[in-house]
Amino acid sequence: METAEATRAGKTTRVAYTYCDLCNQVPKCGMKVHIEDGRIVRVEDRENYPAGPLCMKGLASLEEQYHPDRLLHPVRRTTPKGSVDPGWQRVSWDEAYQVIAERLSEIKAKHGADKVCFYVGDPKEPRPAVQRLAYTFGTPNFGTESCVCSRATVMAAQLTFGAQTGGALPGKLTRSCLVWTRNPAYSAPHEMGKLLGAKKQGVKYVIVDPRVTPTVRQLADVHLQLRPGTDGALAMGMIHLMLERGLFDKAFADRWIEGMEDLAQYAKQFTPAEVERITRVPAQTLEEAVTLLARSRPLTWMGSSQATVHSSNGLQNHRAILAVVALFGDFDAPGGVCLPTHPLPLLPFGHTLDFSREKELLPKLRELRVDNDYFPFWTKMNGEVQMNLLPEYVEQGRIRAMVIFGGNAMMWPQTARYQAAIGKLDFAAAADYFLRPWTHNYVDIVLPAATTFERMSPIALFGRKIYLREPVVEPSGEAKADWQIALELGCRLGYREEFWHGDETNALNAILAKVGTSVDKLREAGPDGLAFPAPGEEVFRKYEQGLLRPDGKPGFNTPSGKVEVSSKTLAQHGFDALPTYREPVESPLSTPELAAEFPLILNTGSRVPMFTHSKLRELPSLRRLMPHPVVNLNPADAAVHGIAEDDEVTLETAHGRIRLRAHLSRDVLPGVIDVSHGWADANINEIVPRHLDPVSGFVAFKEGLCRVRKVDANPA
Ligand code: SF4
Incomplete structure (x- = not known):
């Protein structure tokens, strides 16, 4: 999506349109991009676009795009896993694909396709293509970061209202x-x-x-x-x-x-x-x-x-x-x-269950799901594997290889167990914008991923309007779009027909045919997108008219x-029918003895405006706003331990200890402290309890017990 080129001060200039992906939201904020001589020089809010304005992360996106540490070509480790230095060595795409295809095929032949797990973290965009890759390869073991993040809320809404709201x-x-x-x-x-x-x-x-x-x-x-x-x-x-x-x-x-x-x-x-x-x-x-x-x-x-x-x-x-x-x-x-009365027949990532092959293949593969024995109810309700037991799956030989798009091992509780599990796999490959040691030090191959400025799929979907995204600049180095990687890997694994011979436009057209359009038509529609007029008025209280259930009867789809x-x-399935309340596993009421030792309640996972999870700390303008990890604690709690603003402190739970700086704030309740996540040198998830919700398998990030102590600058 771009305007004609012009020449200014001897430079070729043009404007193009895309959207930001730095916080992994769906939908994402629109971007107007100014390009001079093939290099983006400025981003700003996109007019006539449903999401925006750009936040500080979006405005800093060029620092990521042109960061000197971006991974620009495939690399393969040269030292044994577990070594401090993986000894990354540049390899060609051809060699990288060959190694990945050979190793996955070997494991499939020897142990079964289900021993290979395909996984998508951040960005979420490649999910449909990677899910298709998993099922076509023959494994139902496709996981995403939503199994840690949000999927349980969707499950709760489905159970209660029969709708994913x-x-x-x-x-x-x-x-x-x-x-x-x-x-x-x-x-x-x-x-x-x-x-x-x-x-x-x-x-x-x-x-x-x-x-x-x-x-x-x-x-x-x-x-x-x-x-x-x-x-x-x-x-x-x-x-x-x-x-x-x-x-x-x-x-x-x-x-x-x-x-x-x-x-x-x-x-x-x-x-x-x-x-x-x-x-x-x-x-x-x-x-x-x-x-x-x-x-x-x-x-x-x-x-x-x-x-x-x-x-x-x-x-x-x-x-x-x-x-x-x-x-x-x-x-x-x-x-x-x-609930929308006339939604387009597309899923949030602008795809269909036909495209991901979930409808066609998952029912045949479901009994091979690795989470069946642990969270059978989750398995029944969700297409994605519950990944929070990854260490157990690996220790039991149920998963032997992983292909990881945008993965972050720090997202898991007691992270070292997950890092060790990835390191113990027979084979692991990853794709990312940067080499991120907390995850990639445990894999065999890392592929360079193209950024939002450099890639095409998927489309952006807003109600009954679709926007096409196209690369606004050439990929940096040898970077490739995640979708393209999934399609090419599918071809290398022997499924050329199923992956459109690696042609991304044809893959998108297969989805767009469902709504009677195509990449060409979206291209013609230009940056204002293609609207699909609704076939009728909005209807409220659809449950009264039989518009929520597939059988057409009045009521909710429960x-x-x-x-x-x-x-x-x-x-x-053996759970309480009512939404019963149970105290956190570790709390002042449920474990008073532990609370006597660790009297503060640990709240983790709160967002900060400048980072998304473990990402973006390499961007200087954002890092200046939060140079180091902090623990937010109430002045009353700080006073008990003689802690002042910016003091170095240790934060300790029954599961470990990290160091950070103190920030005194009445924004947190006395007796509660708040720590944000995603800091490799002070990873709060390393020391949280690993208690899992019995229904969903979700992690108790918000209910641990802890204590804070000032680091003695002059220990005796
Ligand atoms: S990071 Fe900011 S600008 Fe980018 S999509 Fe998220 S909210 Fe929008």
Whole structure:
């Protein structure tokens, strides 16, 4: 997507259009790119594009594009795995592909195709092509970072509403918005303008968050500052008050909610006083929140895409929040959380189940899934393997090789176990923009990936509008797009027909045919994208008209046809039918002896505005804003240990110890500390507990216990 070339001051200049991928959001913010003599010199907001404006990361993207440390050609290790220095040696693409194809084929012949795992981290974009590669190769073991990050919220919504919804921004008719542990000011800055605009229009905000975030400061009418990991108890406290005081939509509940009686009985114990004891949210604040929401309907809700499920009871905690939303009765109502009436038949990454071959091949391969024995319910509900037991899979010989696109071993709890597991594989290859030692020191080959400025697939999908992306500059060095790598690897493995002989345009056309268009037509549409007029008006309360279920009957797409606050499906798999609350495995209430030794509650995983997970620390303008890892602690806790601002401290859990700098802040509750993740030299995930949610297998990143000590500058 670009304009004609011009000449200015002897330089050939042109403008092109693409989008940013630095925070791994879907959809991504649009970019207008200024190019001189084939080099990008400036990026700015893209006009007439649905997502934006660019945040500080997007504006710094050229520092990544032209970073001197970018990986520009394939490399192969020359020292044994486990060596401090992999001794990377440049190899040709041909040699790299040959080695990968030979090693994967050998392992398939000797041990079975299912012993090979294909994995996509950040960016998420290559998922459809890599998933196709996995199934075509014959393995169902395709994993993504969403198995650590957010997929459990999708699972909870599917179980409750029969729909994969994470909530919705306020609309014109919305009167209140419940924001649950989401800080878009940092995690999704493009949403903040819309949220602030809605506030000006009178929308009331109740925000649940253990911290006073910029989102809380700018939006909250009521802030519920809870102890991390107790979201389920807080939600039950809301339900208790709503039912006791009649502050819910009784007509909706009577007709459309399954399990009301059981829920009402269970919620009785969550009195405001009891909820205050568990969550530390004052009873009066809880009452204010419920009253405000009940008086300000319709209500919408914006859930965290991950924080609520990062606990040992995460899936049920998230379901409890969804039960609150359900009881207000505004689901799929004007001003509430609405499902699209006429979605295009494409998935969020602009692909189809036909393209990924999930529909055709996964049912035949499913019994070979490596997670079957551990998380059978997850296996049944998700196309992606639960990867959080990778060390166990490798130790048991269930996975012997991996192909990793954009992987980050630091995302896992007690990271060293995962690094060791990758190192023990018979073979591992990766693709990335940079050599990242915490992951790549454990693999055999690393391939150079093309950036968003250099690649094409996938398309960008916004409702009923599609935008084509095309490379705006030539790839740096020998970098190749992840999709292209997946297609070429498919050909090398013997599946030339299935991978369009490596032709990316033909692969995209196979997807676009589903909506009656093509790459050429999108190209003709230009930077403003191609709109597909809706075949009819938006319809609300689709459940009343049989528009949510494949059988056309009225109701929700759940086994009972209702919103399931009580799930027989969960009960049949041995889990609680109701969204019951359980204390974190390690907490002051569940393990008081441990809490006596480690008195502070550890909250991890909070976003910062300048980095995405472990990425972007190599960009100078962003690194200047946060030069080193910090622990945020309340001044009251700091005073107990004589800790001052910027002191070097040790942070210790029952699982290990790291060093960081202290930042004193009243934004965190006394007794709670907050540490961001992704620092290779102070990896908080190395010392978090490895407790997994029994339903989803998600990690309890938000409920550990710890202590902080000042590093003695002059030890005796
Ligand atoms: S929010 Fe920032 S990092 Fe994310 S897509 Fe937009 S500009 Fe890029």
